[in-house]
Amino acid sequence: MVTWFWQRPRKGERALSLRSRGDLxxxxxxxxxxxAPEIDTFLGQAAYLQLGYFETLSExxxxxxxxxxxxxxxxxxxxxxxxxxxxxxxxxxRGDDPTELMLPFREPLDAFRRATHGVRPQETMLSVxxxxxxxxxxxxxxxxxYGETGRRVARILRGDxxxxxxxxxxxxxxxxxxxxxxxxxxxxxRLVGDTLLIARAALRPTTLLVEDEEKVEPVFTELMAxxxxxxxxxxxxx
Numbered sequence: 260m261v262t263w264f265w266q267r268p269r270k271g272e273r274a275l276s277l278r279s280r281g282d283l284x285x286x287x288x289x290x291x292x293x294x295a296p297e298i299d300t301f302l303g304q305a306a307y308l309q310l311g312y313f314e315t316l317s318e319x320x321x322x323x324x325x326x327x328x329x330x331x332x333x334x335x336x337x338x339x340x341x342x343x344x345x346x347x348x349x350x351x352x353r354g355d356d357p358t359e360l361m362l363p364f365r366e367p368l369d370a371f372r373r374a375t376h377g378v379r380p381q382e383t384m385l386s387v388x389x390x391x392x393x394x395x396x397x398x399x400x401x402x403x404x405y406g407e408t409g410r411r412v413a414r415i416l417r418g419d420x421x422x423x424x425x426x427x428x429x430x431x432x433x434x435x436x437x438x439x440x441x442x443x444x445x446x447x448x449r450l451v452g453d454t455l456l457i458a459r460a461a462l463r464p465t466t467l468l469v470e471d472e473e474k475v476e477p478v479f480t481e482l483m484a485x486x487x488x489x490x491x492x493x494x495x496x497x
């Protein structure tokens with residue numbers, strides 16, 4: 260069985276705190292700037308990810324019969340679109356073409372969305388909440404590498420995501436039938452591997468040296484800790 264580096268015992272780990280919704284200040288910084296991608300890659304991926312969340316949530320709106328749930332999903336979709344548009348505006352402010360920056364990531368990120376699309380709407384709702392939360396945290400960690408542009412990205416990503424209503428829908432689903440709890444807990448665990456691979460693929464080197472792995476390890480450890488907190492808040496075991 261493969262043991263991922265974030266599962267290994269750690270020696271001499273530096274203190275690191277990643278933003279988790281509502282419990283992180285503005286001073287977060289990590290020291291793996293040399294592993295961060297080129298800024299065009301960073302911006303293109305971040306913008307296309309938000310567009311993907313909007314698209315998935317829009318599909319859920321169309322397939323959800325309950326009006327109250329449609330309204331909740333529409334707010335979350337609107338928040339993702341707002342972030343996407345803000346990132347696109349930032350790219351244009353830099354004199355670049357947003358489409359050109361996003362296009363290289365269309366195929367891999369669309370494949371990621373397909374891989375994390377559930378058979379049932381509730382699974383897909385959980386996918387958006389979990390994967391968007393983990394990747395927003397990761398891109399916030401990376402943002403410290405890009406000066407003022409990174410600070411602008413951080414402000415955008417820290418904006419309200421309006422996904423708490425999705426948590427409420429999932430909680431109501433679990434309450435309606437205990438079998439949902441085990442099913443969604445298993446689905447939540449399945450999401451982690453695909454999401455961490457997307458985060459890992461965003462880094463500059465294709466193969467990490469031992470010293471690079473040591474720099475990245477605490478970041479991924481904190482991503483896992485934040486994931487566990489999100490699952491716990493929904494009454495699901497990570």
